[in-house]
Amino acid sequence: MSKASFTSGRAPAHHYVLAIILGVILTVVVSVLVGASNPDDFWLAAAIGALCTAYPAMSLAGKVFVSNHTVTRDPHGEQSVELQWMRQAGAGAFLDVLAAIVVASLVLAIGRFNIDALAVLPGLVALSVVDAGLRYVVIRHHTLK
Amino acid sequence: MKNNLAERRAERRWTQADLASALGVSRQTVISIEREKFDPSLPLAFLIARTFDCAIEDIFTAD
Numbered sequence: 352m353s354k355a356s357f358t359s360g361r362a363p364a365h366h367y368v369l370a371i372i373l374g375v376i377l378t379v380v381v382s383v384l385v386g387a388s389n390p391d392d393f394w395l396a397a398a399i400g401a402l403c404t405a406y407p408a409m410s411l412a413g414k415v416f417v418s419n420h421t422v423t424r425d426p427h428g429e430q431s432v433e434l435q436w437m438r439q440a441g442a443g444a445f446l447d448v449l450a451a452i453v454v455a456s457l458v459l460a461i462g463r464f465n466i467d468a469l470a471v472l473p474g475l476v477a478l479s480v481v482d483a484g485l486r487y488v489v490i491r492h493h494t495l496k
Numbered sequence: 497m498k499n500n501l502a503e504r505r506a507e508r509r510w511t512q513a514d515l516a517s518a519l520g521v522s523r524q525t526v527i528s529i530e531r532e533k534f535d536p537s538l539p540l541a542f543l544i545a546r547t548f549d550c551a552i553e554d555i556f557t558a559d
Contacts, residue, residue: 426520430540432528494533495524 362420370409370416377408436490444483448475499556502530504548518547 378401385400386393425431452475459466505515505526512530516523521540528534529544536544545552 425522427540427543428521430520430525430537430543431522432525432534433522435534491524494528494531 362417366416366420370412373412373415374405374409377411378404381408432494436487436494439490440483440486443486444479447482448479451475451478497535497556497558498532499529501526501544501555504555505530508548515547519543 381404382397382401385404386397389396428434458464501515505512510518512526513523516526519526519540520543525534525536525540529536541552541556545555548555
């Protein structure tokens with residue numbers, strides 16, 4: 352696993368324009384496909400598709416046209432301290448999520464509650480991501496302060 | 497592990513960014529090593545020693 356560093360460099364202006372154009376094209380294509388899959392509510396489906404697609408499409412376009420000028424890969428990035436921070440944050444987040452699941456399971460079992468798994472599972476994903484992110488920031492702050 | 501990386505870097509009038517670039521790691525890695533908050537891996541310790549033309553134990557010592 353290698354690590355990348357942001358540089359102070361900027362991509363040529365037309366690369367930003369190309370990135371936006373590619374991002375918009377990808378977003379429109381996907382949203383039209385999503386809309387076509389639901390002809391009864393084409394515009395609503397297309398709008399939801401566009402909302403979900405816009406960020407990843409723009410990110411992909413930025414990666415293709417801009418990142419090569421603004422991000423450099425550290426030759427020995429796998430030796431960087433950030434990798435240790437990520438491992439620590441990931442391990443801590445795993446234990447947090449495990450504890451949360453155990454506690455929630457006990458509460459549900461004892462209270463005999465029924466909840467929709469479709470609502471809970473994305474919540475677990477969100478908890479994992481936020482937890483790992485917060486832990487990373489805290490570990491970084493403690494190390495560099 | 498204790499180390500004298502900051503002193504050796506200062507002798508050469510290198511910035512932390514210069515050393516990070518020479519080692520191929522992030523600047524935060526150099527900062528963390530100098531503050532003794534991060535023990536480098538053995539390959540990185542060898543690379544640091546080679547960069548300063550000395551042995552690992554000339555830079556790093558056990559607590």
